[in-house]
Amino acid sequence: MSVAIEMGKTQGGQPATLDLEELLATRLLVQGNSGSGKSHLLRRLIEQSAQWVQQVVIDPEGDFVTLADAYGHVVVDAAAHTEAALQQVAARVRQHRVSVVVNLENLETERQMRHAAAFLGGLFDVDRDYWFPMLVVVDEAQLFAPAAAGEVSDEARKASLGAMTNLMCRGRKRGLAGIIATQRLAKLAKNVAAEASNFLMGRTFLDIDMARAADLLGMERRQAEMFRDLARGHFVALGPALSRRPLPLRIGDVETNGRAGNACLLPLPATQPEDARGLILTAGANEPARAPAIRPTPADTAQLLAQLAASKPPPPPGQALVEAALSAPPPPPRPVPAKVELDVVLREVLSDPDALFRSVAQIYQDFLVRCRQHGINGRTLDMGGFRRRLASARAGLDSDAAAGPEWDNAQAVAEALTEDIQPVFLLLARAAHDRAPCPSNAQIARARGSRSPRRALGLLEHMEARGLIAVSADAWGARVIGIPALGWQTAPGNPDSGDEDTP
Template sequence: MTAPAKVSINLGTHPDGSPVALDLEELLATRLLVQGNSGSGKSHLLRRLLEQSAPWVQQVVIDPEGDFVTLAERYGHVVVDTQRGEADLQRIAARVRQHRVSVVLNLEELDAEQQMRATAAFLGGLFDADRDFWYPLLLVVDEAQIFAPMAAGEVSDEARKVSLGAMTNLMSRGRKRGLAGVIATQRLAKLAKNVAAEASNFLMGRTFLDIDMARAADLLGLERRQAEMFRDLKSGRFVALGPALARRPLTVHIGPVETAPRSTSPKLMPLPQMGSAENAQELIFTPGANEDRLFAPRRPPPVASTADVLAQLARSVPSTQALETASDSAPQPASVPTPAPAPTLSPEQRQAAIDSALREILDQSDAGFRTIAVLYQDFLVRCRIRRITGEPLSLAAFRRRLAVAHAGIDLAEAEADDSPWGEVLTLAGALPEDMQGTFLTVARAAFDRRICPSDAEVAQAFGSRSPGRARRLLAYMEERQVIVCRLDGLGRRIIAIPGLAWETEPGDPNAPAAARTPEATSAD
């Protein structure tokens, strides 16, 4: 089946009864932001969009509440449960792109932080797919403020950074990879601005808070006095604007849907007639006949193994492949060749491949100034390129290996029973994780009897451009008794490692770094 020159879907109707169409190919190139308070019809809108576009384009739904799993029965979406490791989710996501299967990532069994980590891993697998599999894909993220929060909440900073980075990649760099982001949120004020700003199409529903109305008006190009209109919108009605929708703001009443969510809005019902207070007390204080069965401890539903899900993805074929490519894409092959199985590596070969990937990362000029989450994603991509089999390094293990490699320490030699580096690694473990690499760099300089690193060089090792921060780091390490600093008669600094006969040669603490950037600052 050959894709038509233009594919439009019927989103709903204008107040005058005329249909409102959404240009699907334009949407794939320009992305969409949906906003609406609870009860505004936001999920109904997403379901309408997914149902109408299902025959034309592959779909992935990030579903934090499990509302969209009902798409599986009618439209053939594969439901991916998330009670599995992040590495498994990345592999499943890669197969999703390879076989062009529509899926729903069901996150309802996870808490907020686990949802963020699972989504980041899955989006990373979609984003890092081979170029041969960059087919058009509509990626819908419900409750996007969970995965791209405006400010830190109760989750860890690490989980927030990984999730926010994945969402930013989706909205800012996903288009070239065929990923068309559709993000929906209840609160614009809670959604990271750099994620929301990448959308060019908007559907704004009912909202009551002034800050959300003001942001919605700004995105639509309306005056502040016109923002009051969002309070008056009825459920299921949205203001549409964007190249895929309309060149001027217009109101659209979202059309009906063919599937239903598992949860529905509560409806008022009359209370049962008790007869008397004694009858009511008897009902709640007297055990029932089937209570042992009804109130037995809940067991989570069985989760399909990763192998079973991958096999299901490989067997599944989308019902229609009408939209083969976006209008400006090159023709794609009719069939996708199955990649050859990854070669089996010996433990020594696997270790050498991991070390090579770490060295490549460290050889990049900006590696010291990138966050650990970004470096970890880069490392996972390089491992996939090298086809390194087995369970990948965890984030904590990667951080430790990167710190050791950055200091130029051979890990196998350091972990030997008679190696003095074992004591140094123990000292490093007493420091916060982000300081361990800096300490090992200083320890390596002391072991080699090199000139003492200057403040600028210590700051570089930490990933900063502030010598003032370097001085605070050294003072903190000295307080923790992992280093000893002293000055010679000429004011040059010497750093020694307590318990070992290691110390640096005297060095000027104010000397510039060997490769400092022009924008380096003097102190903070």
């Protein structure tokens, strides 16, 4: 019994097929330079096999979230969950056999690695009862299994490299079939690439990648030259699930609708997408205690910005706090301390210069202790509320700054952002609002809870790519940052200024 899906057509117009059951046992590596059509190929594979086998897509760019509507994949926004929570989600994904897209686009590289590692670890570590076959598709695999140490911490790299190695080397027994795609074979860890027995090679420019490809495929280097001239969407297939000899093929179109067919592999349960979401995102009756509660994803930034542009009134500043309080377990019946008292304690906590560089959870603990010393119940401010207050404090804002309807807009945008970006956005927004000089890299890094000014640059790039800010330089090299959604812009400021106290 076998199921062959059609990936495309050979040069002679014959269907080029991929044997799914064989694929489960032998894994797949896709390589091709940017624009060669790897993501298209993965989408074709996912669409064609969606009805036959459960799928998980590790999606660093948010490319695959569109599968949700047509094929019922549940999109998990990794930025909205802790690592521990993601691990639990992954376990439930296996238990309930739900296909998911793990969207990592809202995270910076280091957190992409940690979150992917947590999720993959969760898939890997489940009980033997749940070792059903599933495809685990990882696009841009070199991000998660880099060949060399990069800018990220050793710890993050080890975690994600370990998870990828487990997936490719030890996943088969557990039903996990790794399907990985990379732009640059030379950038992908060798042991991860070596475990795939099936290959789809697309256009490859660099000699070093060509040489790696030839080695993996057991080809003469000269023969591998054929990868250089491949057109977009054209790949050479080789491996037990594809073809015994190198087979050139053109990947077929991608569909928008699911299709019917006769099931051969284990059919998936007929759960409706919404039920499926419920099954994996909420705790079952007998589940052990776990890490922090999962917060619902805030509105997508683009949506929010569009909303602001249409000048709908922003939510009142207190609303998020109220919502957070409502969704939290009921606080003990104590009088709520005035906001200003909490602010005083928070300022005290943050007056320790090292406070900015500790994790939110550690600072929150410290905050609770000091509240107790002041006879205040700090828990009336839950983690969510505390995080927001901390973001403002890290951005150098006190409660007075948060006054005024204009500032409410900034706050509304900030609330839609991830925790790591929030304080930086507020810092920049504040400077732009006041027409103050653009904050320096050191100040930006500090708001972010980091001592490395280089981190600041990466973050700014990320924010600019998402359309949150527009960075430009004046003729003297001073930096100006605009905030398109708010229509504000900073005065020119020296990016390398070491002065941390005046914005």
